[in-house]
């Protein structure tokens with residue numbers, strides 16, 4: 084395609100997984116897309132702008148792939164972009180093949196396939212630093228001469244590389260050059276022609292030879308679905324074509340790899356020399372320790388435990404600081420609004436208390452993401468997949484499900500997106516359906532709140548962090564049997580291969596780690612300012628209104644009646660006088676009685692009471708029920724909701740600051756358990772299990788709907804919520820039996 | 823009986839002879855450079871016995887035993 088001066092040229096970045104495409108993309112465009120040291124970080128295309136001398140160009144970052152034989156959705160994006168078949172895109176003007184300099188031959192396989200699409204190419208020899216350290220010497224001039232395209236060595240993690248790459252790109256746009264494609268043997272050419280002749284006319288005109296080869300060589304070609312070619316006819320034609328290849332003595336499924344590697348070996352003859360065997364053993368010796376047959380799993384468990392212990396202990400002082408600031412702000416602002424009780428309540432009980440109670444957990448989120456990015460960037464995540472694969476295998480879970488499930492521990496939304504790397508649509512669906520069970524970072528505040536209030540005081544920090552650790556496996560423990568049932572009876576998935584390249588270990592880049600923490604911290608604060616803020620105000624309003632005077636009068640009459648019954652010697656006037664007194668015992672009793680009477684007959688209170696019977700078997704009172712109901716859009720909302728409830732209910736006062744204390748003091752007001760504590764351990768664990776299993780996240784449902792359809796989103800919501808309810812009830816009932 | 827990659831002892835290497843007929847990962851492994859004639863070394867087995875990790879031509883790849891069974895090795899004469 085020729086370039087017009089108005090349209091910025093399109094440059095596509097392609098290459099094998101985990102070789103630094105996104106790092107290079109970020110370097111060239113100044114953007115900040117996620118990078119990580121394991122294959123499959125990027126799963127959809129990302130577009131950025133880069134300045135090349137006098138003009139702009141569009142740079143497209145793509146998922147990594149070993150070949151154009153696109154089996155999974157993310158790989159298909161690559162093929163579609165390169166062939167210009169993606170709606171709204173044109174064929175790129177230039178393709179930048181990012182190549183791992185330490186593994187030249189294998190990386191050039193993809194380049195050789197792309198050569199058939201006749202798109203001008205530049206080859207970036209990335210990870211040049213590692214090649215040098217391994218004592219690998221590549222004669223780039225000679226390589227460039229033999230491949231007939233520009234070659235540029237690069238270290239994408241260093242700024243100095245940017246200019247050199249940009250200059251090469253600018254030059255390549257002016258004088259485009261293509262990699263010489265392979266000359267196929269006659270049998271392959273004939274088979275290709277045969278397929279072309281057999282397929283419907285429109286399709287044939289639209290396809291390039293390289294695309295027809297996909298039909299010929301790939302066992303399950305992604306292209307097949309897109310052609311309007313009846314399946315039986317297509318199968319027959321493909322079989323005939325393959326027979327032609329077979330007849331010439333070539334195995335059709337192996338032919339491409341054999342011939343292309345031959346072609347590449349010819350093109351790269353004499354360009355590489357190995358000076359010595361240096362530094363290569365480093366990754367191997369770390370692995371010998373961490374992947375050890377005997378203690379590999381113990382180390383894995385220890386690492387995970389340290390992560391949760393740190394989340395629990397490191398964040399403590401910072402949390403106290405935020406808690407303190409919240410209290411100070413409430414005390415400071417309260418007097419200004421004393422004239423307008425409603426506004427005062429809105430600010431103090433809803434905005435500051437509710438949003439503040441949520442923000443208290445920011446330090447935990449930061450610590451968690453510090454470790455997640457550390458584990459990702461060192462290269463340990465892929466090892467974790469290696470260690471754990473067998474444990475996932477028994478239920479038919481795809482080996483490739485590991486990374487999506489692991490990212491779901493941060494948040495299910497990117498986790499579900501990451502399932503695009505899974506080839507088999509059914510295996511992908513199974514993974515999507517269990518991903519929301521993984522304990523995402525939004526559950527962390529719920530666990531920490533409850534464990535901090537009810538487990539730590541009686542059992543100490545060690546047991547507390549162990550509990551936190553255990554809570555992160557509850558979802559997983561339910562997910563595995565679930566996926567087994569899904570695979571066996573509903574989806575009927577076949578076992579999937581697990582082929583994963585092990586990345587090299589490297590020292591994490593501080594910038595990447597800091598960025599990941601900043602990104603997730605900022606996301607958390609933004610949620611506090613938007614979703615949490617909005618829902619908190621709605622919940623507050625539903626808890627504050629209606630406010631008829633009759634409620635206050637009735638409370639007053641009750642208090643007076645009770646006082647008279649308790650102390651018959653007191654006359655009405657004496658009681659009235661005490662009630663008027665600012666700081667008297669009786670005035671406080673009245674105040675608390677009024678608050679809880681208001682809240683009980685508020686809209687939300689009535690709703691909670693109406694639905695409480697549903698959660699009664701789990702030991703939830705109406706307040707917890709309200710908290711549960713309010714958290715369906717986003718599970719973290721429970722924190723701010725409970726904050727508002729207990730603050731409005733007059734339970735949070737100077738003597739018992741904080742939500743945790745108020746919850747610890749809460750008792751049953753009615754029913755068979757009057758006067759007993761509401762939050763007993765079985766109830767607390769019931770709530771945590773409910774939150775571990777329930778589908779309480781609008782964003783997750785939206786992404787499931789997008790990736791798998793409305794039907795599965797509804798299915799996911801219903802089955803998770805039912806399981807959550809069963810879990811909470813079992814926990815409470817069994818706790819009652821054994822406790 | 824021919825030796826397969828699955829049976830290769832840890833730390834040993836061998837040359838790939840061919841793939842079992844109908845191996846569903848043949849294409850993918852070949853694309854990654856695991857071609858007949860290539861020397862492959864088994865570097866480790868996961869603590870639970872599966873998957874295994876192999877090294878060839880500078881890459882380190884892990885795969886499950888059921889896939890490794892499909893990779894036939896040349897037995898040293």
Ligand SMILES: Nc1nc2c(ncn2[C@@H]2O[C@H](COP(=O)(O)OP(=O)(O)OP(=O)(O)O)[C@@H](O)[C@H]2O)c(=O)[nH]1
Pocket residue numbers: 099100101102103104105106107117118119120121122123124125126145146147148209210211212213237238239240460589592
């Ligand atoms: N030593 C070294 N490391 C690099 C270089 N370029 C990238 N890396 C590291 O390689 C890892 C992978 O980088 P990414 O940019 O996420 O790789 P990608 O190709 O986009 O990966 P996928 O999106 O998964 O296909 C990161 O940990 C980078 O820090 C380089 O030139 N030298």
Ligand SMILES: [Mg+2]
Pocket residue numbers: 104105106117118124125145146147
């Ligand atoms: Mg990437």
